[in-house]
Amino acid sequence: MYYGNKKQFMLDIIEKIKKSGLRGRSGSGFLTGLKWEMVKNAPGTKKYVICNAAEGDPNIFKDGFILRNYPEEVIKGIEIALKVIKSKESYIYLRKDYFQKYKQLLEKIIKRRKLSTKLFKKPGGYISGEETVLIRAIEGKSLEPRKKPPYPTTDGLFNLPTLINNIETFYFVPQIVDGRYKKTRFYSLGGEIKNSGVYELSEDLTIETILKMTGNWPRFKFFVQVGGTTGEILLENELKQKTRGLGGIIVYSFNKTDPFILMNKWIDFFRQENCDKCMSCREGVYRLKEILTPSKFDNKIFNDLVFILEKTSFCPLGKNISLPFKSLIKKIING
Numbered sequence: 001m002y003y004g005n006k007k008q009f010m011l012d013i014i015e016k017i018k019k020s021g022l023r024g025r026s027g028s029g030f031l032t033g034l035k036w037e038m039v040k041n042a043p044g045t046k047k048y049v050i051c052n053a054a055e056g057d058p059n060i061f062k063d064g065f066i067l068r069n070y071p072e073e074v075i076k077g078i079e080i081a082l083k084v085i086k087s088k089e090s091y092i093y094l095r096k097d098y099f100q101k102y103k104q105l106l107e108k109i110i111k112r113r114k115l116s117t118k119l120f121k122k123p124g125g126y127i128s129g130e131e132t133v134l135i136r137a138i139e140g141k142s143l144e145p146r147k148k149p150p151y152p153t154t155d156g157l158f159n160l161p162t163l164i165n166n167i168e169t170f171y172f173v174p175q176i177v178d179g180r181y182k183k184t185r186f187y188s189l190g191g192e193i194k195n196s197g198v199y200e201l202s203e204d205l206t207i208e209t210i211l212k213m214t215g216n217w218p219r220f221k222f223f224v225q226v227g228g229t230t231g232e233i234l235l236e237n238e239l240k241q242k243t244r245g246l247g248g249i250i251v252y253s254f255n256k257t258d259p260f261i262l263m264n265k266w267i268d269f270f271r272q273e274n275c276d277k278c279m280s281c282r283e284g285v286y287r288l289k290e291i292l293t294p295s296k297f298d299n300k301i302f303n304d305l306v307f308i309l310e311k312t313s314f315c316p317l318g319k320n321i322s323l324p325f326k327s328l329i330k331k332i333i334n335g
């Protein structure tokens with residue numbers, strides 16, 4: 001129980017989060033404490049908190065793990081955020097199957113803690129986890145990203161200041177506030193390994209150490225993909241570095257993996273999951289698919305297509321699609 005100055009207490013929470021160095025799990029890795037401060041200071045009498053548990057990447061499964069094991073901690077994190085930004089309005093934005101599985105459990109905790117947090121079932125696929133799409137989805141609009149700036153911190157849900165964090169962030173907040181935070185993060189380990197699953201380990205570990213300490217260092221020649229499906233391909237001698245973004249590590253056997261089959265799997269995913277809003281991404285992934293066979297592959301066409309995708313796509317999905325392809329082609333096909 002805290003008996004001191006309430007305003008100072010809220011500022012202290014922001015300072016604690018800032019000092020912890022906690023960052024968002026998207027590619028930009030924005031500082032969580034700074035984001036909370038921006039929403040707190042944004043003008044507006046009504047504000048929102050949104051917990052994003054939309055998890056649409058086929059290689060990442062940590063949101064489901066957190067929901068299954070730590071729903072109470074997540075709701076506590078949302079409750080702290082509501083107090084800090086002085087709001088009563090919050091949403092948990094859930095992937096469809098997570099909504100079905102955890103609705104009852106979450107509602108029970110929400111009721112017990114006397115919150116008015118609403119659960120929202122994500123209506124679409126991968127792209128509807130992007131923060132501006134997520135906002136538009138709750139507003140009942142089409143599932144397309146919108147331009148940033150303005151950012152949700154000032155112009156979010158219904159054009160009001162909105163604090164959007166991943167479920168993993170809300171899980172860590174109570175630990176930071178209580179002084180229990182040990183600078184861990186969640187890693188989703190998959191592919192050709194013995195012990196696939198989600199691990200909560202120090203955020204400072206290298207990929208090599210993570211694979212070794214979880215008993216997943218392969219005995220065969222391999223390469224990995226780090227982050228998520230838009231993550232870079234790394235060779236065995238490049239693993240003395242930390243993971244990025246979503247914390248996924250997927251292991252592929254050199255001998256058993258056909259690089260063209262793998263690239264087709266990625267491109268089919270992107271073709272299905274993009275929103276068709278902009279021509280460069282909509283047409284670009286279609287054209288990429290056409291050349292992803294050993295007989296049709298052409299370096300010049302490939303480089304032209306990824307140049308257009310990177311420079312002219314409207315949102316981060318289109319801009320980042322090229323990364324796994326470029327690194328795979330450079331290191332495995334042309335390497």
Ligand code: SF4
Binds near residue numbers: 273275278282315
């Ligand atoms: S880059 Fe792709 S996902 Fe993003 S807006 Fe354009 S079509 Fe949609």
